[in-house]
Amino acid sequence: MISIETHNLTVSYNKRPVLWNIDFELPTGSIVGIIGPNGSGKTTLLKAIMGLVPTSSGYVKIFDKDLADVRQRISYVPQRESVDWDFPASVMDIVLMGRYKKANLMKRISKADLEIAAEALEKVNMLEFSNRQISQLSGGQQQRVFIARSLAQGADLYIMDEPFVGVDAATEEAILNLLSDMKKEGKTVVVVHHDLQTAKDYFDWIVLLNTRMVAAGPKDEIFKEELLQEAYGGKLNVLSKVGDLMKEKAFNVREK
Amino acid sequence: MEAFWIILVGSLIAVSCAILGSYLILRKMAMVGDAISHAVLPGIVIAYLLSGSRETLPMLLGAAFLGVLTTILIELFYKKARLQIDASIGITFTWLFAIGIILISLFAGQVDLDQDCVLYGEIAYVPLDLWVTESGYNMGPRTVWIASGLLLLIVLFIWKGYKGLFITTFNEEFAxxxxxxxxxxxxxxxGAVSLTTVVSFESVGAILVVALLIVPPATAYLITTNLKKMxxxxxxFxxxxxxxxxxxxxxxxxxIAGAMATVAGILFGIVWVAILMQKRRPSKTAINYLD
Known part of the structure; x- marks a missing residue:
């Protein structure tokens, strides 16, 4: 089964392409990492999948359908920094947004919605914070609120933009546990991630991006020196990480 | 009785402005509210000229149209001409406002509109403009009815649209x-901001309506962390x-309009100073961070 398929997807800003000819098929029931250096179009790719930026060419199919037909089955977790956390709202107010739909927008929040939202907060260990003001949360707690909001949607496909940026160790572990639980339930999670070193531990499938698509596939096929260098090439600080990976590889070979 | 009518109209308009202004502030669009309040002027004048009377409906329609046009123009300059957002606002509303001023001065003889009244409002005249029915029954000042209708409309809009406004204000992309x-x-x-501006025109004027849109919500924002309470x-306020x-x-x-805006500013100052004084003591937030 295929969760997301992109075909010849190209996105441009002011006539300059930021994503070029992206072509991949992602399997369902896996945790997919979208990896690439800064400015490689990772966030833009997620936004293109969610129909939030206009595409210049190509198409995206989700569960073999157009986005509009399967919207209810997809949940989007935007970057934490994309909203104003000083907004006058409580943790519960935010998580309840996961229950908003076009059809119930004019209706009041139901008891069932409240229960589902509380359950979602429980899953990220934030239930005791439900009346807390969002301006009083730490970065990791903010991220968990965003993930709880997404869980409240009860989707089959989760699309997360940099959920591991600026979070504490407890949050990182909570998110990783959630991801593996979701995988067990047969859900698909697509995560934008910038840290090459942790990527290999977090994901089973990788899309390597640098404006154009360098490679996509199971992680063992992707974590190869020439592919990583192709994606990250010319970036000194990242090259050292590539060097580390090469060492790791050399070591593995000897071990065998 | 005069004092009662003036304060009533002032309060009705202030509440309408406060509600909409809260959303403008949270959307970081306070200056767009400013722009709309000025830019609706040509709409009102054109509506006067076309309908030849001071009927409320054409006036409201003219203003609502110009208000929405203003936001479209601002976005157009921002996105297509790639101008900064504040520059787009500056161009749009001064230009439209200037057209309104020219129209008023050109057709001053034909239009029952006065530049001073448009700019500064004259809430003191509210009790003089009475709504008398055909049978001769005195319904009270006309503006009271218009301002009440407007407030009712806005409360209904916020009540039915609470979730829609909440989610699109907090996180547009997620919505x-x-x-x-x-x-x-x-x-x-x-559109609601445009309507409110027109109704406020006669009473507080184009310049001071901005004070009512921005200052009371800003004061509330200082002391609350709950949208409904805000x-x-x-x-x-x-x-x-x-x-x-x-x-x-x-x-x-x-x-009166000037004094109302002044008092709004004084209230903001008092609340702000009170918060600064309180922050010297160990604050609640500091304790919350610990657990």
């Missing part, structure tokens, strides 16, 4: 991803400004 019509809520809010508090403004103006025999 879009849910398939919610973000543009609809944006233009509905802008709407209520902003309304209370608006009403206090209307009351205080009337009596300040009576005491110094000055402009």
């Amino acid at each position: 879009k991803a849910l398939g919610i019509g973000v543009a609809f809520w944006h233009y509905a809010l802008m 709407l209520v508090l902003a309304s209370i 608006g009403i206090l400004s209307a009351f205080g403004g009337y009596y300040l103006a009576a005491a110094i025999n000055g402009s």
